Amino acid sequence: MIKRLRGFTLLEMILVLVVAAVVAVVAIPNLQPAIANMQLKSATADVASALRHTRGVALERGREAEFVLNVNQHFYKIAGRHKPYSLPSDVKLSLFTADFLMSEGQGSILFYPDGSASGGRVTLTGAGKKRLVDVNWLTGGVVIREETND
Numbered sequence: 001m002i003k004r005l006r007g008f009t010l011l012e013m014i015l016v017l018v019v020a021a022v023v024a025v026v027a028i029p030n031l032q033p034a035i036a037n038m039q040l041k042s043a044t045a046d047v048a049s050a051l052r053h054t055r056g057v058a059l060e061r062g063r064e065a066e067f068v069l070n071v072n073q074h075f076y077k078i079a080g081r082h083k084p085y086s087l088p089s090d091v092k093l094s095l096f097t098a099d100f101l102m103s104e105g106q107g108s109i110l111f112y113p114d115g116s117a118s119g120g121r122v123t124l125t126g127a128g129k130k131r132l133v134d135v136n137w138l139t140g141g142v143v144i145r146e147e148t149n150d
Helices: 010-061
Strands: 065-070 075-077 092-096 106-111 120-126 129-135 142-147
Antiparallel strands (some): 120 129
16 A cells, blocks of 8 residues: 655644744844854954964064054954954954054054064953953063953
C-alpha cells in the first residue's frame, strides 16, 4: 500500500508564526543593551588596535607617526593610511591629549621612533558604560580599562 504524506494544516502554520512573533517581540528589546555593549567593546578594541599599529609604524620606520581622532564625525586615521576608519555613532567619543595636538573636534596622539608617545586618553561612552584607552607618554603602551562608578 502507498502511504500518503501528511503536511501541516493552515491552522498549525499560523500558530507557529504567532508563537515566533511573540518570541521576537519579547526578545528584541532585551537584546538592545547587549548589542550596544558589544558595539562599545568593539569600538574600544578598534581604537586600541589602531593606536598600537601607529606605535609599530613609528618604531618600524624610525620616524614620528600620528593617530588622528575626529570626535565629531566619529572616525580615526592611522599613520601610513589615508583611509578614515569609522566608529559607531551611538558611541560618544572624547580625546585628552596635548593642547598643541588639538583642534576643533579633532586631535592627535603622536608616537616617536623610540616607542614613546605624546600620551593621551580616548574615552568611549555608550550602553551606560565608559571605557578608556590610555596611551602612556613614556613607554607608548596602550591599555584598555573600564571606568566604574564606585
